[in-house]
Amino acid sequence: MQVKRGWRVLKISKWGALLGCCALVMPGTALAVTQGSLGSTSTGSVSITATVPGRVQIGGLTDIAFGTIDPSSAASQSEDVCVWSNMSGRGYQVTATGSGASNAFTLTDGTNTLPYSVEWAGSTGQSSGTALTSGSALTGLTSTATNPTCSSGAPKTASFFVKMNATSLQAAVASSYTGTLTLVVAPQ
Numbered sequence: 790m791q792v793k794r795g796w797r798v799l800k801i802s803k804w805g806a807l808l809g810c811c812a813l814v815m816p817g818t819a820l821a822v823t824q825g826s827l828g829s830t831s832t833g834s835v836s837i838t839a840t841v842p843g844r845v846q847i848g849g850l851t852d853i854a855f856g857t858i859d860p861s862s863a864a865s866q867s868e869d870v871c872v873w874s875n876m877s878g879r880g881y882q883v884t885a886t887g888s889g890a891s892n893a894f895t896l897t898d899g900t901n902t903l904p905y906s907v908e909w910a911g912s913t914g915q916s917s918g919t920a921l922t923s924g925s926a927l928t929g930l931t932s933t934a935t936n937p938t939c940s941s942g943a944p945k946t947a948s949f950f951v952k953m954n955a956t957s958l959q960a961a962v963a964s965s966y967t968g969t970l971t972l973v974v975a976p977q
Contacts, residue, residue: 821834821835821836822834822835822836841875843874843875843876843976844874844875844937844976845872845873845874845875845876845881845974845975845976846871846872846873846937846938846974847870847871847872847972847974848870848871848873848937848938848939849869849870849871849939849944849945850868850870850972851868853866853868853951853970855953858953858958859958860955860958860959860961861955861959862955863952863953863954863955863958864952864953864958865950865951865952865953866950866951866952867915867916867948867949867950867951868948868949868950869913869914869945869947869948870945870946870947870948870949870972871934871938871939871944871945871946871947872930872932872934872946872947872974873932873934873935873936873937873938873939873946874931874932874934874974874976874977875976876976876977878931879931879932879933879934880929880930880931880932880976880977881930881931881932881974881975881976881977882926882927882928882929882930882974882975882977883909883921883926883927883930883947883972883973883974883975884921884924884925884926884927884972884973884975885907885909885921885923885949885970885971885972885973886923886924886970886971886973887905887907887923887968887969887970887971888968888969888970888971889902889904889968891923892923892924893923894906894907894923894970895968896966896967896968897966897967897968898962898964898965898966898967901961901962901964901966902966903953903957903958903961903966904953904957905951905952905953905957905968906920906921906951906952906953906954907920907921907949907950907951907952907970908920908921908949908950908952909921909927909930909947909948909949909950910947910948910949910950911930911931911932911946911947912933912946912947912948913943913945913946913947913948914948915948917950918948918949918950926975928977929977930947930977932946932947933946934946949972951970
């Protein structure tokens with residue numbers, strides 16, 4: 790390929806054009822490598838880079854069984870869990886969804902539904918937490934876990950609560966109800 794520039798004609802081979810394009814596409818990769826020189830000893834050095842992505846893990850979960858519930862009063866179950874984050878400050882967020890229609894927090898017997906609510910506490914030993922809305926993240930949480938499985942340090946780092954109010958229990962048809970609560974933690 791020839792490019793006329795003023796009175797000079799520059800000749801660029803197809804390989805030269807390709808290398809030029811590649812040089813434009815590759816963003817500023819600095820080469821810190823130094824080569825050794827011939828001698829009784831020779832020293833060279835290379836630059837080393839690594840990226841650690843944000844990661845989280847939730848564990849220590851067990852199924853929740855209310856058993857037979859007296860509809861004259863509210864029912865509540867809680868569970869302590871392990872949440873680990875490798876973010877600066879060990880930050881994470883949690884999003885809960887139910888298995889009801891449009892991810893609602895409901896149990897079903899196949900025909901009828903029984904609603905419940907979910908709360909999250911960023912530490913253990915609590916009697917209540919922040920109410921969760923299905924599909925909406927609760928942000929600004931931090932973990933005290935030092936490894937993903939809480940095998941050293943605090944064995945559990947957070948709690949969640951599943952609650953049913955008396956009004957919902959009194960309106961429910963006598964039956965056995967089941968459902969699934971999904972908890973998604975993400976780095977923050």
